[in-house]
Amino acid sequence: MTLRVEDLHKSFGGVQAVAGVSLEVAAGELVALIGPNGAGKSTCFNMLNGQLRPDRGRVVLKGEDITGLPPRAVWRRGVGRTFQITATFASMSVLENVQMALLSHRRRLFDLWRPVAREDPAEALALLARVGMQAQAGRPCGVLAYGDLKRVELAIALANAPALLLMDEPTAGMAPAERVALMELTARIARDSGIAVLFTEHDMDVVFAHADRILVLDRGRPIAEGRPAEVRADARVREVYLGTGATHGGH
Numbered sequence: 001m002t003l004r005v006e007d008l009h010k011s012f013g014g015v016q017a018v019a020g021v022s023l024e025v026a027a028g029e030l031v032a033l034i035g036p037n038g039a040g041k042s043t044c045f046n047m048l049n050g051q052l053r054p055d056r057g058r059v060v061l062k063g064e065d066i067t068g069l070p071p072r073a074v075w076r077r078g079v080g081r082t083f084q085i086t087a088t089f090a091s092m093s094v095l096e097n098v099q100m101a102l103l104s105h106r107r108r109l110f111d112l113w114r115p116v117a118r119e120d121p122a123e124a125l126a127l128l129a130r131v132g133m134q135a136q137a138g139r140p141c142g143v144l145a146y147g148d149l150k151r152v153e154l155a156i157a158l159a160n161a162p163a164l165l166l167m168d169e170p171t172a173g174m175a176p177a178e179r180v181a182l183m184e185l186t187a188r189i190a191r192d193s194g195i196a197v198l199f200t201e202h203d204m205d206v207v208f209a210h211a212d213r214i215l216v217l218d219r220g221r222p223i224a225e226g227r228p229a230e231v232r233a234d235a236r237v238r239e240v241y242l243g244t245g246a247t248h249g250g251h
């Protein structure tokens with residue numbers, strides 16, 4: 001199992017943000033963590049990526065307990081993330097951004113301080129081809145369309161050869177057709193490369209179309225878990241989402 005989370009808890013003052021979340025994500029599997037605003041999704045992600053230390057519970061990556069490790073140590077063990085606010089360098093080209101990411105990956109693997117020779121672009125170009133951005137390799141990231149920037153961001157995350165990808169609202173701010181395309185691409189790459197993916201998403205169409213399994217939180221607590229069809233049919237989930245029996249539309 002790539003990721004095993006056991007009984008995570010986190011409170012902020014009097015607010016119990018996460019209370020008893022357990023989940024597993026296998027290699028090549030896409031698991032969605034969903035729930036209404038304030039359900040505790042981002043707090044969970046932040047405990048997995050090292051930003052927040054859990055009050056209780058364990059985070060186990062490929063058999064190793066990584067609970068409470070700082071973000072850099074978590075990243076070094078192969079946990080990648082994509083950011084809601086894109087973190088590429090606007091003035092650098094698409095290719096240079098991916099080359100930088102490959103360099104820092106190599107430093108992680110070999111020697112933190114060894115000076116690094118100029119990178120052969122072949123590997124970066126291959127990564128860009130995987131996300132369909134090869135043709136735009138020479139353009140500055142600052143001029144890209146938002147959906148294309150998200151693809152570059154995905155290539156940058158892949159440069160670190162992650163075992164686990166954490167994606168907190170990866171398609172936020174995108175048009176519906178772009179959302180579907182980005183998640184399809186992510187799912188294909190994850191399955192081909194055996195990457196475990198945990199993502200949050202407000203667009204239920206995207207969730208039901210792409211998640212292998214779904215965990216639903218409400219006020220920090222898990223209320224349902226299962227395959228998309230099971231979760232869609234769950235009465236409590238319907239109630240939490242809209243109170244009308246529908247689970248479409250998001251937000």
Ligand SMILES: Nc1ncnc2c1ncn2[C@@H]1O[C@H](COP(=O)(O)OP(=O)(O)OP(=O)(O)O)[C@@H](O)[C@H]1O
Nearest residue numbers: 012015016017035036037038039040041042043044
């Ligand atoms: N740093 C913090 N300090 C205090 N309270 C916090 C902090 N971070 C989150 N919370 C509270 O914890 C609860 C869970 O928040 P969280 O951001 O994890 O929810 P979410 O499911 O990601 O919501 P959204 O869908 O809006 O992104 C909320 O009540 C929130 O106000």
Ligand SMILES: [Mg+2]
Nearest residue numbers: 041042043168
């Ligand atoms: Mg959030």
